[in-house]
Amino acid sequence: DGGIxxxxxxxxxxxxxxxxxxxxxxxxxxxxxxxRQDPGQGLRLIYYxxxxxxxxxxxxxxxxxxxxxxxESFPLTVTSAQKNPTAFYLCASSIGRGSxxxxxxxxxxxxxxV
Amino acid sequence: xxxxxxxxxxxxxxEGKNYTIYCNYSxxxxxxxxxRQDPGKSLESLxVLLSNGAVKQEGRLMASLDTKARLSTLHITAAxxxxxxxxxxxxxxxxxxGxxxxxxxxxxxxxxNP
Numbered sequence: 001d002g003g004i005x006x007x008x009x010x011x012x013x014x015x016x017x018x019x020x021x022x023x024x025x026x027x028x029x030x031x032x033x034x035x036r037q038d039p040g041q042g043l044r045l046i047y048y049x050x051x052x053x054x055x056x057x058x059x060x061x062x063x064x065x066x067x068x069x070x071x072e073s074f075p076l077t078v079t080s081a082q083k084n085p086t087a088f089y090l091c092a093s094s095i096g097r098g099s100x101x102x103x104x105x106x107x108x109x110x111x112x113x114v
Numbered sequence: 115x116x117x118x119x120x121x122x123x124x125x126x127x128x129e130g131k132n133y134t135i136y137c138n139y140s141x142x143x144x145x146x147x148x149x150r151q152d153p154g155k156s157l158e159s160l161x162v163l164l165s166n167g168a169v170k171q172e173g174r175l176m177a178s179l180d181t182k183a184r185l186s187t188l189h190i191t192a193a194x195x196x197x198x199x200x201x202x203x204x205x206x207x208x209x210x211x212g213x214x215x216x217x218x219x220x221x222x223x224x225x226x227n228p
Contacts, residue, residue, distance in 0.1 A: 033215065042118075042202060042218035043157075048209075058215065090156060092216075102147070103216055105157045 003027065006091050006106035012114050013078065013085060021076045021109045023091035030095060032074035033103065036060060037088040046089075049074055078111065086113050116141045116207045120219035128227055130192050135222045137186040137203035145206040146186050147216065148177050150199045157202065161188075193226045200224070 004025045013019045025032065031050050035043040045058030049068040063082025068074055074093075078085045091106040117140040127133050137146070145164055149157040161170045163179035163186060170177050174197065176189045186203055200223045204216040 031214075040221075040223075042220045043204075043216070044218075045215050048215060056209070094214075102159060102162055104159070107156045110154075 004091060004093055004104055004106035006089075006109050008109060009107065011109055011111045013111060014114060016080045018077055018079050019111065021078070021089055021091075021111070023074045023076065023106060024072055025074075025091075025093045025104075025106075026072060027093055027104065028071070029093035029104075030071070031093060032068070033092040033094075034058075034064070034066065034074070034076045035090045035092065037090060037108075043090060046076065085111055087111060116143070116205060116217045118203060118205050118217050118219040120201075120203055120222050122222060123220055124223050124225075126225045126227065127190075127193055129194055132192065133190050135188040135190075135201055135203075135224075137188070137219055139184045139186075139203075139205045139217075141207075142181070142184075143205045143207065146179055147204045147206075148186070148188055149202045149204065151202065151221070152199050160201075190224075195226050195228060198224055198226045 007022045033048045034046040037043050044060050046064050047058050047066045049055035052071050055066050055068050065077045089109045092103045094103045119138045121136050148160040151157050161177040166181040168179045174191045179186045200221045202218050202221045204218045206214050207217050208214050
């Protein structure tokens with residue numbers, strides 16, 4: 001079945017530690033996105049990528065980094081520079097072109113700082 | 115800057131009643147989405163609205179779009195407990211070179227009581 005797989009589902013980070021969230025898709029989508037959701041709020045865009053080896057900052061990119069070495073994969077690293085990383089992280093993908101594209105979301109990773 | 119506002123943010127209603135969630139956005143967009151999110155889960159796509167006057171219905175939910183008023187509504191008919199969830203609208207914003215992102219409303223937490 002085609003879809004977006006995020007792992008792990010739950011992740012705990014110690015202060016000062018970098019962690020990487022995985023996002024893999026087999027939908028052959030060009031565009032991939034990372035969103036952050038805080039309790040009781042909507043989603044905010046962290047980074048996005050339209051094609052392999054290219055990515056752009058979203059609205060809240062500070063303290064995060066990404067890579068796009070393969071079309072299928074768009075991992076997100078939460079660095080120690082991110083002062084408040086506890087949140088629910090959602091990865092999404094879309095065809096990335098044309099006027100009728102739709103974004104599909106993974107199941108999310110809940111990151112907690114301990 | 116594109117802003118998306120939903121109201122109400124919280125809605126508690128009785129089973130069998132009708133109600134409407136409103137989504138206003140500040141600048142022109144050619145697509146609007148409605149998503150459902152259950153607690154701790156990812157986003158499930160409900161509707162994609164592409165043009166002025168578009169109306170889509172699925173079961174007890176009906177969504178409409180008025181691009182001139184920059185307003186979308188999600189109408190719930192004869193609510194049932196299973197519809198309890200948080201509902202988000204999201205508007206597409208074009209960025210650069212064909213890239214686009216979704217700008218989300220704050221979400222409406224809907225609770226349907228027996």
